[in-house]
Structures are given as structure tokens and as C-alpha cells.
Amino acid sequence: MHFSKLVPTITIITCYAGVFAIPTASTPKVVSLPYVKHHKWGHIHPEQLKKRGHVNDPIINNDYDQPYNYLTKFSVGTPPQLMEFSIDTGSSEIYMFDPATCASIDCTGGVGFNKAKSTTFHDLNQHVEFDYGDGSIGVSGGYFKDNVLIGGVTISQYQMALMNHSIGGLDTQIMGLSGNVGSQTYRVLPQYMADQGITQSAAYAVYMGDVRTPGGNLTFGGYDSSKVSGKMYTTPWHPTNNGGANPVITALWINDTTPGFVGRTSLTSITYPYQANLDCGEQFTIFPSDIYDQVMTHFGFCQQSNFVWCDSLTRQGEFQFQIQGSGGITINVPFSQFYLPVLNPDGTPSTQIRNGVPAAVCFFGVQRGDDINAGYFNLGDPFLRGAVVIYDADRNQAAFGQAAYNVSESKSNIVEINKSGNLLGQATLSTIPWATPTKSYAPTCF
Numbered sequence: 001m002h003f004s005k006l007v008p009t010i011t012i013i014t015c016y017a018g019v020f021a022i023p024t025a026s027t028p029k030v031v032s033l034p035y036v037k038h039h040k041w042g043h044i045h046p047e048q049l050k051k052r053g054h055v056n057d058p059i060i061n062n063d064y065d066q067p068y069n070y071l072t073k074f075s076v077g078t079p080p081q082l083m084e085f086s087i088d089t090g091s092s093e094i095y096m097f098d099p100a101t102c103a104s105i106d107c108t109g110g111v112g113f114n115k116a117k118s119t120t121f122h123d124l125n126q127h128v129e130f131d132y133g134d135g136s137i138g139v140s141g142g143y144f145k146d147n148v149l150i151g152g153v154t155i156s157q158y159q160m161a162l163m164n165h166s167i168g169g170l171d172t173q174i175m176g177l178s179g180n181v182g183s184q185t186y187r188v189l190p191q192y193m194a195d196q197g198i199t200q201s202a203a204y205a206v207y208m209g210d211v212r213t214p215g216g217n218l219t220f221g222g223y224d225s226s227k228v229s230g231k232m233y234t235t236p237w238h239p240t241n242n243g244g245a246n247p248v249i250t251a252l253w254i255n256d257t258t259p260g261f262v263g264r265t266s267l268t269s270i271t272y273p274y275q276a277n278l279d280c281g282e283q284f285t286i287f288p289s290d291i292y293d294q295v296m297t298h299f300g301f302c303q304q305s306n307f308v309w310c311d312s313l314t315r316q317g318e319f320q321f322q323i324q325g326s327g328g329i330t331i332n333v334p335f336s337q338f339y340l341p342v343l344n345p346d347g348t349p350s351t352q353i354r355n356g357v358p359a360a361v362c363f364f365g366v367q368r369g370d371d372i373n374a375g376y377f378n379l380g381d382p383f384l385r386g387a388v389v390i391y392d393a394d395r396n397q398a399a400f401g402q403a404a405y406n407v408s409e410s411k412s413n414i415v416e417i418n419k420s421g422n423l424l425g426q427a428t429l430s431t432i433p434w435a436t437p438t439k440s441y442a443p444t445c446f
Contacts, residue, residue, distance in 0.1 A: 029200045030222035030416050031151035031193070035072040035087060036215030070208075070215060071108065072175065075149040076160070077118030083110055083173060087218060089206060089280045089391060091176035092188045093130070094148075095139065095161035107171045113162060120147045120157070128161050137168030148189075151220075153198050159186050177204065178393065191394060193220055201417040203392035206280055208385045210405045211337050222416045228388050228401035233329040237396045238275055246275040247398055249377060251322035252291060254298055255332070258316045265298070267291045273325075274377040278389060278398070282380030284367035285338070292368040301364065309354065310362040313339045321383060329400050333386030338365040390417070 071084045076096065083096055086108075097105070102112030115121045124143040131138035141163035148155040177189055187195060191202040199221025207227045209216040217224065223232075235247050250273040255264045269290050279286075284306065287295060299315060301308060319338075321331045340363040342350040351358035365382040390399040 029198070030414050031153055031199065031220040032414070033072055033074065033151060033218040033220070034215060035070045035218060072218070074175075076113055077115075077146050078120040079117075080147075080149045081113055081117065083113060084108060085173045085175040087206075087280065088174050088176045089178055089278060091174065092178050093128075093161055093174065093176040094158070094189065095130070095141070095163050095176075096173045097139075097163050097166070098141070101164050101166060105166050105169065105171045107166075107173065115144070115146075115162060118146055122146065122157065124159070130161075131167075137166075137170040139163040139167070139170055140165045155189070155193060155196060155198065158189065158192055177391070188393070190220055190391075194394075199417075200419055201392070202394045203390055203417045205388060205390045206384065207388050207403065208280065208381065209403075211340065211385055213405075219414070222414050223388060223390055225413045225415045226407050226411045227404050229404040230402050231329075232388070232390065232399040232401040233323075234397055234399045235324045235328065237398060246277055247323055247400075249274045249276045249321055249323060249379075250325045250328070253320040253322075254295070254317065255320055256298070256315060256317040258314070261315075261317075264320075267294045276377040276379045278384070278391075279378045279380040280384055282378055283340075283363070284365050284378070285380045285382045286367045286369050286378035288369045288377055292366065295366055299364070306364055306367065307342070308362055308364045310339075310341065310349070310360040313362055313364065319383075319386075321379070321386075323400055329402075331383070331387045331400060331402060333383055337385040338382045339363075340365060392417075 070087065072087055073082055073084050075082045085094070085096070097107050097112040099112040099114050101107070102110070115123075122145040124145060126143040127140070128143055129138060129140040141161055143159060143161050145157045145159050148158050148160075175189075190199070190204045193199045194202040201221055203221065205217075205219045205223035207216045207219075207224060217227075238246055238248055252267045252269075253264055254267060256262065269288060271288065271290075274288060300312070313335075315335050318332045318334045321333065323329050323331065342361045342363055344350050349360045351360055353359075365380070367378075369377060386403050388401040388403050392398060
């Protein structure tokens with residue numbers, strides 16, 4: 001969660017990304033921004049790999065325990081200053097650090113933004129603070145306007161925040177893109193690009209790629225149809241309590257194709273349908289507690305740590321997420337998209353001693369929603385690696401398609417999204433009401 005002291009609660013949906021060349025515009029009125037995985041190094045304690053004796057033991061989940069994030073690059077100011085940012089499809093703000101702060105925290109993104117070197121910098125003289133999680137980490141600074149260079153296109157005088165203080169070691173610069181968080185006081189970047197005629201539509205698409213690929217792509221004003229297997233399906237956003245909006249999950253299955261297992265199993269819940277965050281950059285898919293228990297029992301993991309022995313990740317099959325009911329779309333995400341190796345800084349597999357012998361450590365990308373709030377459903381990176389998602393805040397809708405893997409860039413087919421009321425015109429799903437969880441969690445995995 002992302003909290004601003006200027007505005008009400010903002011739900012953060014981060015998608016970190018990393019680029020080593022300035023992206024170029026794909027077609028007229030469409031701008032593409034690639035991103036790649038960037039490994040973060042930290043420490044894994046042997047205790048995190050042991051079976052936990054109580055279901056309420058905390059899940060280890062902080063930056064030092066993430067096997068990677070994603071970073072992308074774009075420029076701010078005149079002349080342009082190139083920096084790295086995390087892509088956040090749930091918050092609305094773009095912020096960066098000034099050089100002194102960036103140096104003091106060794107910030108992800110280089111040397112920070114030097115306002116004195118930009119001839120188009122305009123200080124808005126308005127203080128801003130952002131807190132994350134339980135408030136123990138955050139940033140503060142002030143709003144400004146300046147030019148932004150993305151995909152070879154200049155976006156004139158866009159509002160951003162320049163931070164001069166970091167709390168709790170927060171070292172990441174954020175590219176917030178969401179226009180449906182309820183507290184928005186100005187047009188976010190995709191909307192502003194459409195206002196300036198850079199794109200026809202404020203819609204943008206996220207394709208994360210396979211877990212084995214180096215990264216994915218963010219496309220403003222369109223999407224790459226070669227990355228979609230089948231049709232895209234448009235669904236309305238459903239209002240949240242904090243003024244935002246999310247899609248709805250109406251059913252979930254495990255389709256286990258491992259020899260000797262039962263095949264397709266429904267994951268039951270007392271609270272279907274669920275609103276679900278689309279959280280690009282969250283290392284986990286966070287299941288409501290009753291669904292999480294069934295998942296961990298199926299895989300044989302009765303523990304609250306996300307670190308597991310790699311040789312225990314042998315199951316084959318997929319999770320099947322149904323969106324907007326039986327007439328909607330089902331996104332099939334292979335188990336492999338939830339399996340991540342933990343690497344050392346030199347790129348070799350990380351190991352811990354098990355029964356006197358080194359054994360490789362992996363990351364199982366699920367988390368129990370009760371550790372955040374009851375019934376929380378967060379479709380993080382593992383889910384998004386199975387889908388192409390188009391966000392359209394102007395029309396309060398999204399579109400989903402099954403992700404295609406191993407597609408050559410030579411087959412790329414960029415489809416421009418116009419200003420029409422229907423996002424894509426292929427298939428529109430009806431609105432489905434959603435329920436707020438009302439029943440307490442009864443643990444089944446100890």
C-alpha cells in the first residue's frame with residue numbers, strides 16, 4: 001500500500017523494469033517502453049527455509065528477499081537527464097531523487113535529477129510525502145513540472161515530484177501510471193500523453209514475458225497483438241473502498257498435469273467473487289487466506305516463508321484464473337511462472353546447507369492475503385506473466401488476453417487503440433457484483 005499525506009490512500013502496483021537504450025516510438029500515436037529484469041541481492045537466513053510451527057509467523061517479504069525487480073529508463077529535463085524508474089500501474093505519481101539524496105542512499109536509478117541543470121524546470125512550491133507499507137519507509141520532497149522524453153517523444157511540462165529525503169532505505173524511483181486511484185488531482189502520464197496528442201488514447205498495455213525472458217514491454221496508446229494468444233476481453237473496473245477500481249476474479253482452479261495427480265481442482269472460497277489488484281512488480285500473487293491454504297497444501301508447503309528448496313518445485317501444470325464469470329476469460333498461468341531461482345551477485349544459484357550438503361534455494365511466488373488484510377487478492381508478477389493487460393482509466397475498464405510466449409520480435413504487430421468507447425471491440429464482458437469477505441480465516445496448514 002502507498003499512502004500520501006496530501007491525498008487519501010493509494011494502492012501501489014509496482015512493476016520494476018530495466019532498459020539499456022533509449023526506446024523508440026513503435027508507430028505514429030503509439031509509444032513503446034521496454035523493461036528488463038534486474039536482480040536485487042540480499043541475505044537469506046536458514047530459518048526462512050524451515051517449516052514454520054504456526055500459521056501466523058510472518059512471511060519474509062522485503063526488498064532484500066526479492067530475487068529480482070524490473071527497471072526502465074526515460075529522461076527528464078532540458079537537456080534530458082536519463083534515469084531508471086520502477087513502473088507502477090497502481091499509483092499515480094512519478095518521483096525521483098535529487099543528486100545528494102540519491103548518493104546518500106545509493107539509489108536505484110543512477111545519480112538522480114539535478115534541477116539546476118534543466119532549463120525547463122518549474123518548481124510548484126508544494127511539499128509532498130509518500131509512505132509505504134506500515135509507514136516505516138517513505139520519501140518526501142516537492143512537486144515540480146518539467147519535460148519528459150519517452151520513446152523519442154517529448155511530453156511538455158508534466159507534473160512530478162523531486163524527493164530530498166528517504167526513510168527506511170527506500171531507494172527506488174517510481175513511474176506511477178494509474179488514473180483510477182480515486183485521489184488523483186491531475187492527469188496521470190498516459191492521460192496527459194493523450195491530451196497532448198502523442199497517443200490517441202490514454203490506454204496502455206503491459207506485457208511481462210515469460211519468467212525465463214529478460215523482460216517485457218509497456219506500450220502507450222496500443223498493444224502488441226503478437227504477444228496475445230487469442231482475443232482480448234474488455235471488462236469494467238469495479239469501485240474500491242478507497243476510490244480506486246479493480247477487476248473481479250470469479251473462480252480459480254489448479255490444473256495439475258504431474259503424473260499421478262488428480263488433474264483439475266477447484267480452489268473453493270466463501271467469498272467469491274473477489275476484487276483483485278493488478279500488481280505489476282509485486283513478486284507474489286497474494287491469495288485470500290482460504291485459497292492460499294489450499295494452494296500450499298496442494299504443493300506440500302506447510303510454511304510461511306516464500307523460500308523453498310528448488311528440488312521441491314517439481315509440479316507441472318497451471319493456475320486458471322476466471323475473470324468476470326463463466327462468460328468471461330480464463331487466464332492460464334503455468335506453475336513455472338511461480339518458480340524463481342535465488343541468485344548470488346555473480347549470477348550463480350544461491351545455496352544453503354541442508355543435511356550437511358549445499359542445496360539450491362528458490363522462491364515460490366505466492367503469499368497469504370491475511371498477512372495484509374482479510375480476503376486480499378493481489379495479481380502480482382506470477383499472474384501477469386500469463387496475461388497481456390490493457391489499462392484504460394479514462395473509460396474505467398481493462399482488457400485481458402492470454403500471453404503468448406517465445407514470440408519473435410520480428411512478428412511484432414502493434415495495434416493502435418483509438419478514442420472509441422469500446423477499448424478493443426473484440427469482446428466486452430458484463431459487470432459482475434463483488435462481495436466483501438465477511439467470514440474469519442480457519443487455518444488448515446500448520
